[in-house]
Amino acid sequence: MSARPATPAGASSPRPAGKAAQSYRPDIDGLRALAVAAVVVFHAFPDALAGGFVGVDIFFAISGYLISQHIIETLDQNRFSLIDFYSRRIKRIYPALIIVLIASLAAGLVLMASGELARLARDALASVAFVANIYFYTTQDYFTQGASASALLHLWSLGVEEQYYIVWPVALLLLWKFTSRRVATLLILAAILLSLASSVYLSATHASAAFYLPVTRFWELLFGSTLAWVEFLAAHRRVAGQQPGAAHAALRNLAALAGLVLIAASLVLFDPKTVFPGWRAALPAGGATLVIAAGAQAWLNRRVLSLRPFVYIGLISYPLYLWHWPILVFVRLLSSGAPTTAMLLMAVVGALALSAMTFNFIEAPARFSTPARRYPLRVASALFAVMMGIGLSSYAISRDNGLPDRFPDASYGAHQEHWTFTDACKQAFPGSDFCIQPAPGRRNVVALLGDSHANHYYEGLQSALAGVDAHAGVLAVGSGNCPPFYGVDIHLGGYVKHCAALFDGVLDYVAKSNDIHTVILSSYAISSITGGFDYDAGGYIKLVATSAAADGQAAPPSRATANLDVYLAGLERTLGKLTAAGKSVVFVLDTPELDFDPNTCVRRPVQISVRSPCAVPRAKVEQRLEATQMRIRAVLAKFPAVKVFNPLPLLCDASNCYARQGAEFFYADRDHLSSDGSRYIGKWLLRDVEARNGT
Structure with missing residues (x-):
């Protein structure tokens, strides 16, 4: 909103030579x-x-x-x-x-x-x-x-x-x-x-x-x-x-x-x-x-x-x-x-x-x-x-x-991750929102690719990996709302985000790299498929196969194709190329979404109310994910060497999925992990990475 101007209330109209200024309006x-x-x-x-x-x-x-x-x-x-x-x-x-x-x-x-x-x-x-x-x-x-x-x-x-x-x-x-x-x-x-x-x-x-x-x-x-x-x-x-x-x-x-x-x-x-x-x-x-x-x-x-x-x-x-x-x-x-x-x-x-x-x-x-x-x-x-x-x-x-x-409870959110990049990485992969290469002296051994739902694993995964091998590092590249697949763009409201322009190049680089042995694919799949965020009714997001997808045989972007079909085709195409290149692949299923903001669980010096328990019913989460994950798992079943990592059992018990346990907040907002959550999940994710490589 515009502020009122720097003149007395209702500045006068301009006055021509010899005329008095018009009065306040x-x-x-x-x-x-x-x-x-x-x-x-x-x-x-x-x-x-x-x-x-x-x-x-x-x-x-x-x-x-x-x-x-x-x-x-x-x-x-x-x-x-x-x-x-x-x-x-x-x-x-x-x-x-x-x-x-x-x-x-x-x-x-x-x-x-x-x-x-x-x-x-x-x-x-x-x-x-x-x-x-x-x-x-x-x-x-x-x-x-x-x-x-x-x-x-x-x-x-x-x-x-x-x-x-x-x-x-x-x-x-x-x-x-x-x-x-x-x-x-x-x-x-x-x-x-x-x-x-x-x-x-x-x-x-x-x-x-x-x-x-x-x-x-x-x-x-x-x-x-x-x-x-x-x-x-x-x-x-x-x-x-x-x-x-x-x-x-x-x-x-x-x-x-x-x-x-x-x-x-x-x-x-x-x-x-x-x-x-x-x-x-x-x-x-x-x-x-x-x-x-x-x-x-x-x-x-x-x-x-x-x-x-x-x-x-x-x-x-x-x-x-x-x-x-x-x-x-x-x-x-x-x-x-x-x-x-x-x-x-x-x-x-x-x-x-x-x-x-x-x-x-x-x-x-x-x-x-x-x-x-x-x-x-x-x-x-x-x-x-x-x-x-x-x-x-x-x-x-x-x-x-x-x-x-x-x-x-003031420490909530003190070290939340934000979009970040190193200059060399950003230059190598233009169009990325986050792009982090291992520090000098470390080699790329794991590639973490996706959207913000890949980025929120970076802190925990890198920390856990450093504890196992001081010379190993994570290459993390991604862009908000973009599935890490070949040949998939995304329409957000009224504009197009050219995800394929980023990930076609990133995936080719990873496939050819001699150092990177494991590729972790993670994105906000349920949002991309349903077209909305955090239990929203949808209609905001549309996935579109690019003209270069499926070896150049895909339909042009104007073709009306369901989000799920585009997602599954991109997933299958990407898994096929990565496994053919000899890469170990870990596919990460969706993080449970909250139906509330975790900051409502913070106990403040003055508080009208505080949420307890700090959780969403597990049944609601599973109902949201069940149908799409069934189709996703059917594609994953075609690639038995691909490891499927599901964070849901780590964040949920039989009744609820928790944003907070004791003094630790696992979530930074409704669908992104906090630093505590990243470190907690990162240890389990690394175990699957190690399992895929026999370590």
Whole structure:
């Protein structure tokens, strides 16, 4: 979501020479209220307003308009200063953000386990640097279950906005000084088209990049900026006597109505599974732009959006956006992931109260008090220094693995594995998400291939192997969601992940290697086959055989083939080539999935509820896996030399599959093992590796 701009509430419209600036527009604050209400309802009650996330796009258009008004006005008066501009931005953005960051980190220190706190600290550090959107692009999908535990995830939008305000003022200054108004207009329109085109393209090919990256979002802010530019040109022409007066009232009313209809349509028609942003973001961003363009005198703007309750919510919309999400995350955390409706309503009310106090006692004084007006650079410098202190503190917490000694269960998640790679390995196998070669002096003896469900075995397997042979090592290569098979790609939502481009080369390398004697194949098979994560209904993932599969005889990607059929064909093809190359193969069946987040089993100093037992019924796990594993085992039976490793009996008893036993947490999330779990399973996995090689 976009923050309110660095001007007094509802910045004035640009004024042509000789004309007084237009007055404050309460209807824009009313539009802000609509935007923030949509986001808050979506986050608190997603089923009630599945498209509420488009409130962010409304704010982008509003912010682009108001900030550009200020820049254009000061350029026209020959008093624009980049130092003054960024000083205003700091005074506008930092005060409320500082308070929320400090409060979130303080709550995390008291209530979060180390893995959670370390992630919060990394999120805070990225937010301080205003690169949260880029950081979350590499670590989080905004709409996944895991994202809901990130208390600062919503600050991705501040990153987009501040990156825009690094580029846009300089670009507008250059356009103003060195081009004609006509050329400037054409260049602005070209920028919108290029940014929109990148958004449409990446939304279809790489949805997470399209959601987070600035280049795919700038066009939404440019909608508002372009409106401010067009209004300036129109006002200038009117002063010069080149154009008649204001547009007809009926046209303004129609524009306001059309804009609100577009916004309402996006709220109703979109949901988290919608390919977004792409062209669809034009509905909320374009709708907001139309409402603003209609002017303060349009009937809907004057009679509805300018109502005092809407205006007040608009005034506190920035702190409300900052406060509501961390509060909801902590409420869910303390209620074991199952807050009641009453808890969520109280969280929203609490966010409103904190937002009002933040606006009245922190934000407004930092911007409008006498010291803030008299010494703007000093105030901005002091705020900047405080923010840097938060950044350093966040770095220290992250570096110390989230301070795991704060309370007995605080060590949960302290050493969870993350995507990692060595440079040489990454260069050898481009396209991999994790790629680790043995340290110098060790030889490759085992290849661990797959997706994140291979990566979570690496720590335990490498540790166990080092205890047996100090000179042996593991080559681990993989990519998220990719089965480690020849000729299989995967469609994730609206984009294609070219898994075969990675694994065709990796498997050929492994097959020809003289050092690697054992290949371990592991992936999140049940997810790839059913098309969903963690008992989800599915429909998100589609496996596709590449044109090079099955010795070049497979159907093209457009062929409608069931996921299971593609998976089994890829498995059989891969096992055939590896066994023909004389490799010992260990195939790993699925890790049991949890139907809850294991962090709900952490005993915290303050806790509304804690899950006990920390387990999922074994019958539920087996029901989920039974049908697909029967088909998988039928293919494996064709290769009697292949060892089948099943982690389920190691994590389950007759009744339950456990995320926690005693002080040890085996799971990092619903389907990935923790470091403890990896070390526990890794010892058993190594026994099968040794058994395949007669050691």
